[in-house]
Amino acid sequence: MSIFLTKLLIVVALSLFIVGLAGCSSEGANPTHLPTATPTPTLTIYSGRSEELVSPIIKEFSKLTGIKVAVRWGGSSELAATIMEEGENTPSDIFYSQDPGALGAVSAQLMTLPDATLNKVKPEFRSTNGSWVGVSGRARSVAFSTKRVAESELPDSIWGFTDQKWKGRLAWAPTNGSFQVMVTGMRKLWGDQKTKEWLMGIHANKPTVHKNNSTQIKSIGDGEVDIGFVNHYYLLRFLDESVDGFPVRNYHPKAGDPGSLIMVSGIGILKNSKQSEAAIKFVDFLLSSVGQQYFTSKTFEYPVAENIKISTALVPLSKFQQPNIDLADLADLKGTLKLIQNAGVL
Structure with a gap:
């Protein structure tokens, strides 16, 4: 092969290589050829529980999972009214309420929680239709x-x-x-x-x-x-x-x-949430031994999950008389x- 032909082939090869690089960086390039980072989900929580009480456990969840959390704080009734007004366009993924009444008001907008989540909670501390679970009593x-x-x-x-x-x-x-x-x-x-x-x-x-x-x-x-x-x-x-x-x-x-x-704070996930997987992880975290021990030792509330040791400062529920009433009967606020x-x- 002549020296001229050899040089020509080298120039052509270099040209094709450069064009290929330019194509990879162009806006019209097929992105499937490049590795893409999965965006970190951000959970939006409407919380009727006070920031002072539950912000620490929310931050702990974010720290352990890497899932970002944005919280809108307010009264439970006020936030329930907001969710109803926003309808399908609500940005909320999760409604964390101080009481069952507010959750009952928006139950039509809540998804049915997985059995694995519902079964973490004693039957008397969850909704009969599976739309929400209690978190603490x-x-x-x-x-x-x-x-x-x-x-x-x-x-x-x-x-x-x-x-x-x-x-x-x-x-x-x-x-x-x-x-x-x-x-x-x-x-x-x-x-x-x-x-x-x-x-x-x-x-x-x-x-x-x-x-x-x-x-x-x-x-x-x-x-x-x-x-x-x-x-x-x-x-x-x-x-x-x-x-x-x-x-x-x-x-x-x-x-x-x-x-x-006996009342419970409760939590539900909005049907239209685009972060339902992360939302379920958050609910499960609150019902885990870590979450339940936080509530009994830091906020002095009663656990709703089985086999959780209560704080010595708490009077066991078995030690005093309680009215026989279903949580569903507390919805007519x-x-x-x-x-x-x-x-x-x-």
């Missing part, structure tokens, strides 16, 4: 001042606080979601008329009005009132942070009436709000 209780009230003075039923001897000594938070869930349970157990009479009776005793549970506990500790209607775990957080002791304790009415109602308004409380 809270008991309603009566918080009382140990300095000014002997436990023996407390009535067996929450109805007893309508007695005039408690006038000026009570605190409540009628706009609080947990209080309204308790009243919803009260309606189921007592009927609307007796529930209205209880609301009017407490209102007649001039209770101080609060926005939440924590301020009621503080008010009792500060000696401003003697009694508050709260969720059990708020007091335990005060006790945990107290150095010299805190003069307030929880009381569970012996009658097993609405004053001892709209009717409850109307009754509270009709009673002149709001």
Whole structure:
């Protein structure tokens, strides 16, 4: 082969190589020839639970899985209304609610959870149609001042606080979601008329009005009132942070009436979520031993999964009477709000 022909072949080969490189980098190139990174999913959670309580466990999930999480914080009822208004266009992948009522309001927009997820939770702590599961449990209780009230003075039923001897000594938070869930349970157990009479009776005793549970506990500790209607775990957080002791304790009415109602925070996945696989991983994480131990040891709530050791600060559920009520019966928050308004409380 001549030297000229050899040089010509080398030039042609180099030209084809350069053209090939240019083709790979051009916009019109077939991307299947190049390795592509799988985008990291971002979960969008609408959370009716407070940032203070659940942000640490959400961050732990993100840290362990590498899945990014964006959270919209708000009241459970408010977020449920937002989800209904947004409809199929909601950006939310997950609705994490403080109570079953808000989840029930949007159940038509929630997907059916896998059996493997549902079966992690005791039957009494999940929806009957599989659209949501409980995450942690809270008991309603009566918080009382140990300095000014002997436990023996407390009535067996929450109805007893309508007695005039408690006038000026009570605190409540009628706009609080947990209080309204308790009243919803009260309606189921007592009927609307007796529930209205209880609301009017407490209102007649001039209770101080609060926005939440924590301020009621503080008010009792500060000696401003003697009694508050709260969720059990708020007091335990005060006790945990107290150095010299805190003069307030929880009381569970012996009658097993609405004053001892067991409620759960719950979680569901939106049907139109594009991140359902990551969403299921998040729900399963909350129900894992890691997630459940977080709730019992850090927020002093009751686990909903089997075989989880509870905090020594918690009174075992078997130690006090609870009303026999299905979580599905706690969904009519709209009717409850109307009754509270009709009673002149709001």
